[in-house]
Amino acid sequence: MIFWRAIAAATLLAAAPALLAGEIAPEARRSGYSFMGPDTRAMQDDDTSNPGMLFVLDGEALWTKKTGSADKACADCHGDARSSMKGVAARYPAFDKALARPVTLDQRINLCRANHQQASALPYESRDLLALSAFIAHQSRGVAITAGDEPELKPFVAQGRDLFMQREGQLNLACTNCHDDNFNKRLAGAPITQGQPTGYPLYRLEWQTLGSLERRLRGCMTGVRAQAYDYGSPELVALELYLMSRARGLPVETPAVRP
Amino acid sequence: MARSSVHTAALIVVSLALTYGASAEQLAPYNIVGDGIVESLTGAPGDAARGRALVLARTTTCILCHSGPFPETRFQGDLAPDLTAAGNRWTASQLRLRLVDASRFNPETIMPSYYRTDGLVRVGRNFAGKPILSATEIEDIVAFLATLRG
Numbered sequence: 001m002i003f004w005r006a007i008a009a010a011t012l013l014a015a016a017p018a019l020l021a022g023e024i025a026p027e028a029r030r031s032g033y034s035f036m037g038p039d040t041r042a043m044q045d046d047d048t049s050n051p052g053m054l055f056v057l058d059g060e061a062l063w064t065k066k067t068g069s070a071d072k073a074c075a076d077c078h079g080d081a082r083s084s085m086k087g088v089a090a091r092y093p094a095f096d097k098a099l100a101r102p103v104t105l106d107q108r109i110n111l112c113r114a115n116h117q118q119a120s121a122l123p124y125e126s127r128d129l130l131a132l133s134a135f136i137a138h139q140s141r142g143v144a145i146t147a148g149d150e151p152e153l154k155p156f157v158a159q160g161r162d163l164f165m166q167r168e169g170q171l172n173l174a175c176t177n178c179h180d181d182n183f184n185k186r187l188a189g190a191p192i193t194q195g196q197p198t199g200y201p202l203y204r205l206e207w208q209t210l211g212s213l214e215r216r217l218r219g220c221m222t223g224v225r226a227q228a229y230d231y232g233s234p235e236l237v238a239l240e241l242y243l244m245s246r247a248r249g250l251p252v253e254t255p256a257v258r259p
Numbered sequence: 260m261a262r263s264s265v266h267t268a269a270l271i272v273v274s275l276a277l278t279y280g281a282s283a284e285q286l287a288p289y290n291i292v293g294d295g296i297v298e299s300l301t302g303a304p305g306d307a308a309r310g311r312a313l314v315l316a317r318t319t320t321c322i323l324c325h326s327g328p329f330p331e332t333r334f335q336g337d338l339a340p341d342l343t344a345a346g347n348r349w350t351a352s353q354l355r356l357r358l359v360d361a362s363r364f365n366p367e368t369i370m371p372s373y374y375r376t377d378g379l380v381r382v383g384r385n386f387a388g389k390p391i392l393s394a395t396e397i398e399d400i401v402a403f404l405a406t407l408r409g
Binding site for chain 2 (some may be wrong): 145166167168169170171172173177182185186187188189190192222225226227228
């Protein structure tokens with residue numbers, strides 16, 4: 001565990017695109033992990049006590065299970081996930097040429113189900129979708145995030161950034177007000193982090209289950225009393241993409257644990 | 260430790276997401292004089308004891324950001340100045356305008372405007388068209404803050 005963090009720290013200094021004002025410099029980027037108390041960290045660090053690992057195991061079983069009218073398993077096309085899926089989550093959301101827009105890992109899983117397995121879409125936040133995405137993202141644990149690099153993604157990253165900077169809701173606060181300007185401070189006693197999306201899907205003690213990044217973003221929107229965007233909406237995908245590009249260089253931690 | 264942070268996180272969700280007392284009322288008209296609002300929004304003085312309870316209530320949101328002379332409350336914010344002695348620093352008139360629309364003092368402020376419904380984006384369905392606090396609640400809080408003398 002310490003080993004993969006050290007590797008990731010080394011890759012942290014890799015070249016990054018020019019920073020825009022107000023953004024967090026590469027060397028100052030910190031996972032939410034570094035803001036957590038020792039108990040939460042210990043729970044994340046030890047695979048035998050990390051509740052997210054149960055979902056990873058479920059996902060591993062689903063990976064090899066034949067499904068849909070094509071009667072194919074993920075493994076029938078992709079083989080051993082340990083090699084074929086390593087690094088994949090670190091570059092999602094990724095540009096889909098056929099759709100001409102970015103798709104999240106959850107959406108990619110459902111595209112594979114529709115196009116290659118002839119199976120129905122798994123609903124957002126369903127146990128099977130979370131398990132598959134946790135299993136896939138887990139194969140990238142320790143890999144530095146590089147999402148957002150494809151040139152076609154530029155306008156979508158920019159859209160996500162605009163949404164991050166936009167004040168919204170009855171409390172009239174933007175993501176940047178908390179996660180760029182006030183990380184390290186406390187909101188009613190709880191630490192505010194940089195909002196780095198490094199560990200998703202992750203286990204939140206407050207949720208008592210695994211949850212996606214979109215669930216977390218919808219939570220922050222509801223928190224400022226804004227109308228949350230729908231799961232899978234272009235706005236949430238753009239925000240997710242911006243957050244991943246903003247986390248460039250940080251290692252994937254899935255499944256992380258947060259309070 | 261773990262238990263207390265879970266507790267805190269849950270409280271934040273509850274406090275930020277729950278609905279609150281203000282009804283879908285029309286905003287009472289008010290006059291800004293200098294850097295304050297001299298007259299009570301309700302025409303009557305507020306109740307400082309009720310104001311204290313409101314400031315401490317998480318649904319009111321003040322102590323998500325502020326701390327203050329509230330020894331019984333463990334989870335206070337540090338995104339904003341401590342409210343201790345706020346009544347020495349500001350008149351009731353200034354406090355009233357600050358609560359109604361803090362962006363009049365500082366256009367970049369993160370402090371929400373508690374008695375304003377315009378200029379907001381994507382307000383949640385349950386909150387649309389309503390101020391965060393009612394005129395009565397604002398007056399109660401102003402009355403309480405004015406008693407905070409260091």
